[in-house]
Amino acid sequence: MIILIVSLFRTLILFITVMIGVRLMGKRQIGDMSPNELVVTILVSQIATIPLQDMNQPVINGVVSIFFLVVMELVLSVLIMKFGTFRKVVNGAPAIIIKQGKLDQKAMERLRITVDDLQEELRQQQVFDIEEVYFGIVETDGKLSIMLKNDSNSVAVPVICDGAYQTDFMNKMGIDLLEVEQRLAERRLKREEVFLMTLDSKGKATVIKKEGKI
Amino acid sequence: MKRLWWVLALLVLISLPITAGIITVNKFEDEMLECISLAEKTISSEDYKSAKKYAEKIEDTFAKKEGVISLFADHEMVENIGVSVARLSSLATKETASEFLGECQSAKIMLRHLVNDQLPLMHNIL
Numbered sequence: 543m544i545i546l547i548v549s550l551f552r553t554l555i556l557f558i559t560v561m562i563g564v565r566l567m568g569k570r571q572i573g574d575m576s577p578n579e580l581v582v583t584i585l586v587s588q589i590a591t592i593p594l595q596d597m598n599q600p601v602i603n604g605v606v607s608i609f610f611l612v613v614m615e616l617v618l619s620v621l622i623m624k625f626g627t628f629r630k631v632v633n634g635a636p637a638i639i640i641k642q643g644k645l646d647q648k649a650m651e652r653l654r655i656t657v658d659d660l661q662e663e664l665r666q667q668q669v670f671d672i673e674e675v676y677f678g679i680v681e682t683d684g685k686l687s688i689m690l691k692n693d694s695n696s697v698a699v700p701v702i703c704d705g706a707y708q709t710d711f712m713n714k715m716g717i718d719l720l721e722v723e724q725r726l727a728e729r730r731l732k733r734e735e736v737f738l739m740t741l742d743s744k745g746k747a748t749v750i751k752k753e754g755k756i
Numbered sequence: 757m758k759r760l761w762w763v764l765a766l767l768v769l770i771s772l773p774i775t776a777g778i779i780t781v782n783k784f785e786d787e788m789l790e791c792i793s794l795a796e797k798t799i800s801s802e803d804y805k806s807a808k809k810y811a812e813k814i815e816d817t818f819a820k821k822e823g824v825i826s827l828f829a830d831h832e833m834v835e836n837i838g839v840s841v842a843r844l845s846s847l848a849t850k851e852t853a854s855e856f857l858g859e860c861q862s863a864k865i866m867l868r869h870l871v872n873d874q875l876p877l878m879h880n881i882l
Contacts, residue, residue, distance in 0.1 A: 566766075598830055598831040598832040599831075600827055600829065600831070602773050602828060605773075606770050606773060609770050610770055613763050616759050617763055619759065620759055620763075
């Protein structure tokens with residue numbers, strides 16, 4: 543029975559380790575998870591249970607592995623933040639499956655979304671007729687964002703993120719690069735100086751300048 | 757960036773037990789192997805009294821280091837070495853000399869296994 547005390551201490555050590563790890567990984571971990579965050583979370587939970595189940599395993603093995611996963615997650619988050627291409631490779635990019643009321647069947651096929659899946663997702667958002675949807679975007683976490691035809695809001699598309707043109711989105715939405723450059727010239731700004739620039743369907747541009755090192 | 761400093765701090769934190777583990781286990785292996793070799797030599801030269809003394813020394817060394825080694829190595833593996841070295845002193849007689857040598861071989865293999873399991877070799881990684 544005294545082994546239970548050992549077990550309690552091991553549990554306490556691993557609990558503290560996982561808590562520190564989750565805190566270091568940041569608040570995003572608790573909310574919607576990107577693929578890398580999901581992988582790290584699954585691995586951390588699995589690794590933490592090994593020394594708990596197998597008393598022959600030194601606790602330090604679990605602690606070191608968990609902290610190393612946290613290190614990898616932190617490095618990955620820095621790379622994702624700094625490099626757009628890397629971000630796309632790891633997290634993917636949002637995909638438009640309904641554009642101006644029209645279904646993009648190729649995009650649906652690529653994302654392996656069936657019509658049933660789409661209708662189910664729409665119903666969950668209180669939309670019972672696909673005809674009502676003007677824009678439907680599958681986000682990187684797999685959730686569907688929709689804009690209805692009678693919605694007074696306009697769709698704002700990111701055209702520059704962290705000083706880089708979002709050509710994929712611009713092409714999908716039919717936004718001309720010259721138009722974006724013209725808008726920047728009007729504001730006497732260079733692309734590199736822009737943190738975020740969006741262009742909505744009504745032609746309104748929103749520009750947020752870079753504040754310095756992020 | 758703050759996150760990179762955390763990365764650095766965690767890497768230092770991780771490298772500490774790893775380095776300590778490698779040094780401790782290697783040192784333990786060296787000490788134990790040296791004592792076991794001496795015990796083997798003495799029993800081969802039919803000096804059973806000295807062999808018994810060496811066997812007791814091996815047991816003492818193991819008892820002293822067992823706690824620290826268990827921090828870094830598989831507990832079952834460490835216990836098996838303990839069981840093996842504990843038998844040595846009772847086997848240090850003329851009648852059981854061959855069993856003594858066999859037990860020494862067994863302990864040596866387990867000790868080498870303990871160290872080899874830690875090495876960053878392909879068969880350990882995969």
